[in-house]
Structure formats: structure tokens, C-alpha cells
Amino acid sequence: MSSYIVRRLLLIPITLFIITIIVFIFMRAVPGDAGQVKCGAAGSFDETCFEQVRKELGLDKSLFEQYTLWASDIVLRWDFGFSPISREHINSEIGPRVWNTGQVGLLSIVFTLLIGIPVGAISAIRSGRPIDYGLRFFAVLGLSVPNFWLATLIIIFPAVWWGTRVAPDWVGWEDPLTHLQIIAVPAFLLSLAGGATLARIVRSSMLEVLRSDFVRTSRAKGLREAAVVGRHVFRPSMIALFTIVGLQFSLVLGGSVIMESIFNIPGMGLWVISAVAGRDFIVIQGVVVFFAAWFLVITLLVDVMYAWVDPRIRY
Amino acid sequence: MAENYWGKYWRRRVSRRGVLVGGAATAAGAAGLVAVGCGDDDDDEPAPAATAAATEAAAEAATEAAATEAAATEAATQAAATEAAGGPRTGGTMKLQRAFAETGYDPAITITGYTWVALTYNHLLGYSLFEDEAWGDAAQSWEQPDPFTIVFNLEPNLRFNPEAAEGRQITSQDIAYSFARLPAAFTDLASEVNPIQFAFMAGFDMPDASTFALQMAYPWVSAIPTLGSTSLAIVAPEVVEANGGNLTDTVNAGGGAYMFESRGRDGYNAYARNPNYAGHSTARGRFTKEPPYIDRWEEAHITDPATAEARFLTGDSDILTGVVGGIDAIKADELRDQDGVNIISGPTNTHLIMALDALKWVPFPQLREALSLSIDWDGYIDVVHDGNGIRGAPVGPRFPAVLSQDEIRELQQFNPERARQLWEQGGGDQVFPDGLTTLLATFTDTRGTQFIAQSIEENLGVKVNMEPVDLATYVSSLTAPPGSKIWHFALVTENSISTIPDYNALTHYVPTGYGGAFGLFTHEHPQAALIPPEVINITHDVGKPIQDLYNAQAVTHHPEQRTALLQQLQRLIFTQFCCTFPVPVADTEQHALRTRVQNAPLPPDFRDNGSMGYRRSQNMWLADA
Numbered sequence: 001m002s003s004y005i006v007r008r009l010l011l012i013p014i015t016l017f018i019i020t021i022i023v024f025i026f027m028r029a030v031p032g033d034a035g036q037v038k039c040g041a042a043g044s045f046d047e048t049c050f051e052q053v054r055k056e057l058g059l060d061k062s063l064f065e066q067y068t069l070w071a072s073d074i075v076l077r078w079d080f081g082f083s084p085i086s087r088e089h090i091n092s093e094i095g096p097r098v099w100n101t102g103q104v105g106l107l108s109i110v111f112t113l114l115i116g117i118p119v120g121a122i123s124a125i126r127s128g129r130p131i132d133y134g135l136r137f138f139a140v141l142g143l144s145v146p147n148f149w150l151a152t153l154i155i156i157f158p159a160v161w162w163g164t165r166v167a168p169d170w171v172g173w174e175d176p177l178t179h180l181q182i183i184a185v186p187a188f189l190l191s192l193a194g195g196a197t198l199a200r201i202v203r204s205s206m207l208e209v210l211r212s213d214f215v216r217t218s219r220a221k222g223l224r225e226a227a228v229v230g231r232h233v234f235r236p237s238m239i240a241l242f243t244i245v246g247l248q249f250s251l252v253l254g255g256s257v258i259m260e261s262i263f264n265i266p267g268m269g270l271w272v273i274s275a276v277a278g279r280d281f282i283v284i285q286g287v288v289v290f291f292a293a294w295f296l297v298i299t300l301l302v303d304v305m306y307a308w309v310d311p312r313i314r315y
Numbered sequence: 316m317a318e319n320y321w322g323k324y325w326r327r328r329v330s331r332r333g334v335l336v337g338g339a340a341t342a343a344g345a346a347g348l349v350a351v352g353c354g355d356d357d358d359d360e361p362a363p364a365a366t367a368a369a370t371e372a373a374a375e376a377a378t379e380a381a382a383t384e385a386a387a388t389e390a391a392t393q394a395a396a397t398e399a400a401g402g403p404r405t406g407g408t409m410k411l412q413r414a415f416a417e418t419g420y421d422p423a424i425t426i427t428g429y430t431w432v433a434l435t436y437n438h439l440l441g442y443s444l445f446e447d448e449a450w451g452d453a454a455q456s457w458e459q460p461d462p463f464t465i466v467f468n469l470e471p472n473l474r475f476n477p478e479a480a481e482g483r484q485i486t487s488q489d490i491a492y493s494f495a496r497l498p499a500a501f502t503d504l505a506s507e508v509n510p511i512q513f514a515f516m517a518g519f520d521m522p523d524a525s526t527f528a529l530q531m532a533y534p535w536v537s538a539i540p541t542l543g544s545t546s547l548a549i550v551a552p553e554v555v556e557a558n559g560g561n562l563t564d565t566v567n568a569g570g571g572a573y574m575f576e577s578r579g580r581d582g583y584n585a586y587a588r589n590p591n592y593a594g595h596s597t598a599r600g601r602f603t604k605e606p607p608y609i610d611r612w613e614e615a616h617i618t619d620p621a622t623a624e625a626r627f628l629t630g631d632s633d634i635l636t637g638v639v640g641g642i643d644a645i646k647a648d649e650l651r652d653q654d655g656v657n658i659i660s661g662p663t664n665t666h667l668i669m670a671l672d673a674l675k676w677v678p679f680p681q682l683r684e685a686l687s688l689s690i691d692w693d694g695y696i697d698v699v700h701d702g703n704g705i706r707g708a709p710v711g712p713r714f715p716a717v718l719s720q721d722e723i724r725e726l727q728q729f730n731p732e733r734a735r736q737l738w739e740q741g742g743g744d745q746v747f748p749d750g751l752t753t754l755l756a757t758f759t760d761t762r763g764t765q766f767i768a769q770s771i772e773e774n775l776g777v778k779v780n781m782e783p784v785d786l787a788t789y790v791s792s793l794t795a796p797p798g799s800k801i802w803h804f805a806l807v808t809e810n811s812i813s814t815i816p817d818y819n820a821l822t823h824y825v826p827t828g829y830g831g832a833f834g835l836f837t838h839e840h841p842q843a844a845l846i847p848p849e850v851i852n853i854t855h856d857v858g859k860p861i862q863d864l865y866n867a868q869a870v871t872h873h874p875e876q877r878t879a880l881l882q883q884l885q886r887l888i889f890t891q892f893c894c895t896f897p898v899p900v901a902d903t904e905q906h907a908l909r910t911r912v913q914n915a916p917l918p919p920d921f922r923d924n925g926s927m928g929y930r931r932s933q934n935m936w937l938a939d940a
Binding site: 056152165169 | 622
């Protein structure tokens with residue numbers, strides 16, 4: 001196990017190195033850079049301005065030089081650099097933004113569990129009955145309906161019909177109730193697909209356990225159904241849950257990009273959208289590398305947890 | 316009882332405009348009948364063309380009358396609302412929202428910061444598009460002793476806000492400093508301000524602290540409206556110097572009616588009154604004698620249109636408007652029935668163009684003409700503007716020198732047969748074997764782009780590839796260096812005409828303006844060296860006469876002579892078919908306001924920049940204050 005963890009830990013910097021190169025090259029392949037965006041805005045594209053901005057941003061250097069400077073700053077000083085557009089230091093921006101995005105993401109995981117486990121369990125226990133069909137229908141619906149579409153409906157219809165908004169403007173924890181109201185709606189919408197997936201997985205794994213010999217034996221011993229399900233069925237069925245929740249954790253940062261735009265949450269998603277619009281290479285590169293590092297660390301943790309929960313798994 | 320669908324239309328008020336248009340059509344019809352009835356009974360032609368012309372002229376007159384009447388009706392409605400609301404009140408917070416992020420806070424560098432620049436800075440003048448009149452802001456009065464000089468007398472109580480230069484008095488030296496830094500900002504600080512706004516300034520004289528004399532390099536006709544432009548804001552030199560020569564990260568460097576109260580994360584800004592602001596010595600235009608009525612302003616950065624609409628409907632924003640221009644007629648109709656919503660409308664002053672990449676088209680005059688002839692411009696009005704549009708011209712529709720709609724129709728025809736013939740004669744399929752490429756951006760007129768593409772495909776038999784692009788790709792593709800543009804033609808959304816009415820539209824056609832950005836170069840252009848010699852010889856021949864006429868009208872003060880030159884220039888542009896085509900626009904402009912907002916200027920003055928805009932309408936007030 002420990003050798004597996006060491007191997008995975010060693011793989012992380014190599015993976016990140018490859019990701020930085022890919023991100024860097026792709027960003028340069030996109031038409032237009034910050035110089036063109038800034039200097040074209042005046043209408044008459046000015047070569048002097050273009051050269052000036054490119055020099056200021058280091059875009060006049062060779063690609064190799066640009067990459068080395070950027071990557072060495074991150075590796076040696078953990079410095080993601082300055083945004084040439086907003087002039088903010090990226091390191092100082094990342095913290096509050098990760099926290100804002102993380103709040104929505106964590107709450108969405110809570111909702112995922114609250115939706116997925118009971119729905120899957122009830123559906124499995126009442127398998128083949130109308131309630132099972134009903135819940136499965138809603139699970140398929142949750143998977144099929146895009147959450148950004150639901151979000152738009154939730155935003156616009158209460159405003160048109162009742163003159164109210166379900167999610168007001170961002171306020172932070174100074175006003176805890178309003179803040180919870182703000183993050184609850186996008187978190188709930190984000191959890192629908194995960195909750196539906198989890199419900200289907202919980203249902204199928206519980207059904208598998210329900211049909212196993214030891215459950216039949218438990219029932220034959222005269223145990224009450226609640227005890228059979230609670231003690232002998234539920235716990236072994238929950239291993240699958242780790243996969244889904246682990247995946248949800250890794251998607252916490254990246255998954256809410258559209259939600260943050262719709263609900264105007266000042267998190268990583270909204271930041272990266274603005275950066276893409278302004279060709280803010282430094283921010284985009286920094287955010288993507290941060291997302292990648294987060295994903296690698298979380299998937300490693302999930303794999304380790306998986307082995308810990310299920311002793312049959314050996315690395 | 317729920318309202319019956321048809322009942323809504325049955326009970327709908329008959330508008331003045333409807334009556335006028337209907338009346339005009341009836342009159343034209345009657346005129347036609349009279350013409351037929353009064354004719355002799357022989358076989359002479361009953362002049363159907365004349366009848367049609369009469370009908371068109373009547374309809375056009377009716378459209379213009381309707382637009383003016385609509386504005387008058389809106390003004391009357393506003394006046395009535397003001398009376399009902401109990402007269403002007405002081406106080407309250409005006410709530411705004413914008414779709415784009417701020418790119419800095421230096422008025423000499425960025426052109427996207429309408430709110431902070433209008434609220435926190437003074438300008439020498441304000442300018443009304445609708446009334447074609449300038450009002451003194453920092454200037455109490457001004458005179459033009461000769462065509463090259465304008466002398467301004469400043470307001471006596473002008474002071475910076477307490478955080479700028481310790482709130483000291485604003486002097487003529489500060490104005491000179493503010494204007495003098497514009498060229499340097501353009502070359503050294505990647506300024507977005509179009510050089511045309513400061514290129515006319517040759518020097519400044521400051522005989523005393525309250526007198527500022529502007530010397531012009533040439534006697535520019537548009538100098539006065541230009542001095543109302545937001546970019547020509549008065550900044551405190553001490554603040555600029557203390558921040559290394561630019562204000563990109565610094566706020567509160569001016570003496571406007573308000574100052575920054577807070578700069579929130581992601582563009583949530585709040586503005587409170589500047590305690591040093593004394594108002595004006597007299598009320599004029601939309602400037603009040605006392606400081607403005609409204610106490611505070613807030614502005615949120617909202618990227619999602621649904622969220623923006625929801626915020627407006629719930630009163631979290633007082634204004635809902637489009638990214639460029641107003642909201643469309645369908646949205647206005649949708650919102651009209653909502654509680655607390657007031658739709659204001661007025662004559663349009665929009666300008667929209669279809670740009671051609673000059674390097675690809677200039678060598679092929681027949682193909683350029685074929686392209687223009689293949690587009691059903693009146694069909695564009697019917698489809699894109701539901702019939703409520705006007706034909707575009709190289710000068711704005713509110714400018715008196717604009718050509719008549721009839722003449723534009725004559726100059727910019729739709730003739731698919733001739734188009735196909737010219738395309739074949741010019742070897743279009745050999746010149747463009749892969750068809751044509753255009754840009755499709757969600758924030759531009761996508762319906763317009765699709766209509767034009769379809770028109771070209773149907774009438775020329777040429778495949779048009781539409782490249783979907785985001786904002787940054789759109790801007791960088793449009794202004795990409797010569798020879799590297801990925802498009803053959805593109806609809807260019809622009810807001811410039813809402814700034815300065817008379818020359819900003821024309822800049823899209825001249826080599827020194829956006830025409831150069833689209834590749835229409837002359838030998839004198841700074842980028843001439845980048846252009847292949849065999850091409851620039853041709854672009855020069857096309858661009859030079861346009862540039863010369865533009866330069867001539869820019870210094871012709873006699874109104875009639877200038878009109879004649881401008882009309883000559885427009886005809887030249889239409890007949891060259893290079894390299895910018897004016898595109899039809901909607902005939903009216905609408906914006907949605909919460910009903911608590913009183914005395915807001917009507918379109919086209921409602922919008923930004925030199926038009927004064929609602930942000931600098933100090934006589935606007937809030938009914939619930």
C-alpha cells in the first residue's frame with residue numbers, strides 16, 4: 001500500500017508537468033492574445049500598442065522562455081503570477097475563490113448523499129413496485145435534464161411570476177441565512193445528476209446484496225426486515241458510494257463553472273470564464289493547473305480510502 | 316378572470332405612431348386612387364412608379380414623424396409621471412448592472428468604464444445627441460475666437476474629491492495635464508481610446524487657473540461634441556504621478572459628483588456623494604445647479620442575461636438594457652406588462668456595418684459589387700427587425716447630412732441577377748474556391764449574420780461558412796494584423812455612434828479609422844509597410860479619395876458645404892463597395908427602467924458617453940427616495 005502511495009505521489013508532478021505543457025501550448029494556439037484584445041478595442045489596431053502590451057506580458061519572448069519563466073515561478077516560489085487584465089496577484093485570488101466554489105461544491109455533495117442514498121435504498125427495497133418506478137423515473141430525469149437549463153428556469157420564473165429571486169446577490173457569511181440561501185440553490189442543482197447516479201448505483205448494489213445467501217439466511221433466522229436491511233444489506237452496499245462521492249469531490253472546483261456564471265458566485269468558475277473572455281493566459285493557466293493538482297490529489301485520496309473501506313482491494 | 320389572449324390586443328391602446336402610419340398609408344392610397352381617378356381615359360401610363368414613390372415617401376415621412384412623435388409621447392408620459400410622483404426628490408440609491416468586467420479605472424486608457432467615469436470625473440462639456448447641443452460641465456462658458464481655438468471659462472467652485480489631491484481646487488493646469496497624457500497613454504499604456512478623440516489637440520494655454528484655451532491642429536468641426544466624451548475626463552495629476560503614471564488600479568482621482576464608496580470583488584462597486592461637489596453656477600441641460608438628486612449608485616457585474624433580467628424584475632437593478640443599444644422590441648413587449656416596469660423608447664441612433672477584409676476584396680471590384688447586390692437589404696429589415704427598421708448609411712441616422720432612405724435604396728440595391736452575372740464575370744468561384752467565411756458571435760446580431768449569409772448563398776450560389784467565436788476571438792479576429800484575418804466579411808457591432816454622432820460612424824469607412832483595421836490602407840497609413848505592394852497600390856486608390864473627403868468635411872464649418880461633402884462621401888462609399896457596407900438598423904431604441912426612476916433621458920440620449928447618458932443626468936431622481 002505504501003509503495004503504491006509513493007508511486008502515485010511521484011506520478012503527480014510528472015502528470016502536472018505534462019498538463020502545464022498542454023495547457024500552455026493550447027492557450028497559445030487560440031487565436032488572439034491579450035495584446036490583440038486590448039489594442040483592437042480602440043478600433044484602429046495599433047502596432048506600437050500591440051508590441052508594448054506583448055512586451056509587458058512577456059508574450060514577445062520565445063515560447064520556451066515564456067514557459068520556463070511561468071513554470072519555474074510556480075515550482076520554485078509557488079507563484080502563479082499577476083493577471084495582466086485585472087492586475088490582481090493570482091495567489092491572493094485563489095484562496096477566497098476556492099473557498100467560495102468549495103462551499104457550493106461541498107453542499108452539493110451533501111445534497112447528493114441526501115438524495116442518492118434514500119432514493120436508491122427505497123427503490124431497492126420496494127423493487128418492482130410503483131414507488132420504485134416513480135423514483136427511477138425521477139432519477140433518469142435528474143440525469144437527463146441539463147442543470148444549467150433548470151438553473152435558468154429557477155432564476156427567471158420566480159422573478160416573472162412573483163417578483164422574487166430564489167438566489168439573491170452574493171453576500172458572504174456576514175449574513176448567514178441569505179448566504180445559505182444563495183449557495184443552496186446552485187448546490188442543489190449541481191447535486192441532481194450526482195444524486196440520480198448515486199441512487200441508481202445504490203439501488204443496484206443493494207439489490208445484489210439483497211439477493212445474496214447471507215441475507216436469505218438472516219431472514220430465515222427470523223430477523224426483522226429493518227434489521228436485515230440496516231445491518232446486513234446497507235453497509236456492504238455503500239462501497240460504491242465512495243466512487244461517486246470521490247468523483248464529486250474531484251469535480252467540486254471544475255463542475256460549477258456554469259452555475260457560478262448563472263448565480264454570479266465569485267468563485268473559480270466565474271474567474272476562469274472572465275479570463276477566457278479576456279484571453280488572460282496567466283489566470284487560465286494558473287486555474288487549470290490548480291484544478292489539475294486538486295483532481296490528482298483527491299483521486300489519490302479516494303483510491304486510498306477505497307482500499308481502506310474494502311479490505312478485498314489490494315494495490 | 317384570466318385575460319383572454321385576443322382581448323389583450325382588442326384592448327391595446329392605439330398608439331400615435333400606429334395612427335400616423337395608418338393615416339399615411341391611407342393618404343398614400345387615397346393619393347394613388349385620386350391619381351388614377353383624375354387621369355384621362357386614354358392609354359397613357361398612369362405612372363405607377365410615381366404612385367409607389369409617393370407611397371414610400373409618405374411611409375418614410377410617417378416613420379420619421381412616428382419616431383419623433385414617439386419621443387414626444389414618451390416625454391409627455393415622463394412629465395406626467397414626474398408630476399404624479401410629486402416632483403423631484405433627493406436621496407435614494409440607483410442600482411445598475413453591467414455585462415462586462417472592468418478593465419481598469421484610468422479614463423485615458425479604458426473605454427469600458429462608463430459608470431465610474433461618468434460619476435466620479437468632471438468633463439469640460441456634456442453633449443446631447445438628441446438636441447445636438449453641448450452643456451458646460453466643468454466649463455461655465457466657452458467661445459471660439461478663431462477656427463483653431465476654443466477658450467473655456469471654468470466653474471468657480473470646481474474641486475477634486477477629498478481622496479484626490481486633498482480635495483484642492485481644479486485648475487486649467489489639471490485639464491491640460493489630463494488631455495496631454497492621452498497620446499502617451501495610447502503609445503505606452505495600451506490605451507483603448509481612439510486617437511481621433513485627441514489627435515486634433517495641438518496645444519493648451521492657461522492664462523489663469525480658471526481659463527483654459529485649447530489650440531487645435533486643424534479646425535475640427537466635431538471638437539465640441541468630442542469634449543463631452545468620457546475619455547476626456549479631468550484627473551488629478553498628483554494621483555496619476557503617485558501611481559506610476561496610470562490610474563488602472565486607482566480610483567477617486569477626479570472631482571465628479573460622486574466618489575467610490577467601495578470596490579467589491581467581481582465588479583460590485585458602490586458610489587457615494589463627493590462632499591466637495593458644488594454643482595453648477597446655473598442649471599443647464601441635464602446638469603443641476605445643486606448637486607444631483609440621487610444619493611448613491613451601486614453597480615453589479617452580471618454576466619448571465621437571465622440573472623440580469625431577474626435582478627431587474629425584482630428591483631435589484633433599476634435598468635435593463637442590451638449589451639450594445641437597447642433591448643429588442645420583443646423583450647420590450649414582454650416586459651411592458653410587468654409590475655413596476657417602464658419602457659422608454661426613442662429614435663434610434665444605432666449604426667451597424669458589414670466589414671469586408673479589404674486585402675481579399677479590393678483587387679476584385681466586380682465581386683465586391685456582386686456581394687452587395689446579392690443581399691436583400693429590405694428583406695433584412697423585414698426579417699431581422701420585423702419590418703421596423705431603416706436603411707443604414709455611413710453617417711448616423713440622427714445626423715442631418717445622412718442621405719435619404721430613397722437615395723440609399725438607389726445606391727445600395729438588391730439585384731440577384733446582376734449579382735450572379737458580376738460574380739461570374741469576375742471569376743468569383745475561382746477567386747474564392749472554398750466559399751466565404753464570416754464570424755458568428757452571440758453578442759452581435761446573429762440573426763443579421765445568418766440572414767446575410769443565406770442571402771449570399773441563395774443569390775450568388777456561394778457557400779458561406781460561419782465561424783462561432785467568443786468575444787475575445789471576435790475582437791482579435793476583426794483586428795488581426797493584415798493578411799491573417801480568418802474572415803471574408805463580418806457584421807461589426809459597435810457602440811461608437813452613441814458616443815459622438817457625427818464622425819464616429821464614418822471612422823468605420825476611412826483608412827485612419829476602423830477602415831484601416833479592416834485592411835483599407837493608404838500609402839500614408841502607419842501599417843503600410845506590412846501590406847504587399849501589389850495590394851496596397853489598389854487599396855490606396857480606393858481608400859485615398861475616401862480619406863481625403865473625410866478630412867475635408869472634418870474642417871468645413873459651413874453647414875451646407877459640410878453636408879454637401881458628407882453626402883458626396885457617402886455616395887462614394889456606396890459606389891466603391893469597399894470595404895464597409897452600412898447595414899439596416901431598428902428604427903427605434905427601447906430600454907426598460909423601474910418605474911421609480913424619474914426624468915431619465917430618452918433614447919438616444921439615454922445611452923453612454925458624449926450623449927450625456929443617464930449616468931450624468933443629474934436631474935434624474937427616484938420616486939421612492
